Amino acid sequence: MPLEIAGTIDDQNYPMNEPIIALVLPEATGGISPISYTLAPALPAGLNFDSSTRTLSGTPTVVTSPTAYTYKVTDADGAADSLLFSIEVSAPVSIGGGVLPENFAVLGNYPNPFQGFTQVAFDLPWPAQVKIEVMDVTGRQVLTVPRNTMQAGWD
Numbered sequence: 001m002p003l004e005i006a007g008t009i010d011d012q013n014y015p016m017n018e019p020i021i022a023l024v025l026p027e028a029t030g031g032i033s034p035i036s037y038t039l040a041p042a043l044p045a046g047l048n049f050d051s052s053t054r055t056l057s058g059t060p061t062v063v064t065s066p067t068a069y070t071y072k073v074t075d076a077d078g079a080a081d082s083l084l085f086s087i088e089v090s091a092p093v094s095i096g097g098g099v100l101p102e103n104f105a106v107l108g109n110y111p112n113p114f115q116g117f118t119q120v121a122f123d124l125p126w127p128a129q130v131k132i133e134v135m136d137v138t139g140r141q142v143l144t145v146p147r148n149t150m151q152a153g154w155d
């Protein structure tokens with residue numbers, strides 16, 4: 001059976017200085033053991049890739065433009081497969097034109113529907129503790145992002 005990566009990876013966008021939700025990259029199928037996993041080029045400061053668990057995690061500490069990454073799997077015979085995706089680290093919530101929003105507003109998430117990754121945009125008129133809960137279509141809670149203090153600003 002040929003070596004293949006079983007899945008895809010969406011492009012990633014993370015806010016600077018905020019812990020990311022750990023992302024487990026897809027596993028390889030087929031091929032001859034042992035199979036190794038690599039991610040190149042080097043990740044932005046504060047992010048880590050654990051090849052033994054295929055997990056991207058950490059807290060990015062620098063702003064970056066979208067950068068292309070290659071996630072590669074290689075088996076014992078040298079057979080390989082790879083996926084391309086990008087990672088961007090954006091500045092934290094900004095204050096548009098020096099004026100804060102007048103009301104709290106949740107602007108929705110993108111993409112919607114999503115699988116594995118989504119971005120939630122909201123406006124904060126003053127600094128606040130924010131806790132995000134994600135529900136599935138039946139109303140069942142599937143993810144909780146721990147409470148985090150955020151500065152006032154636009155999305």
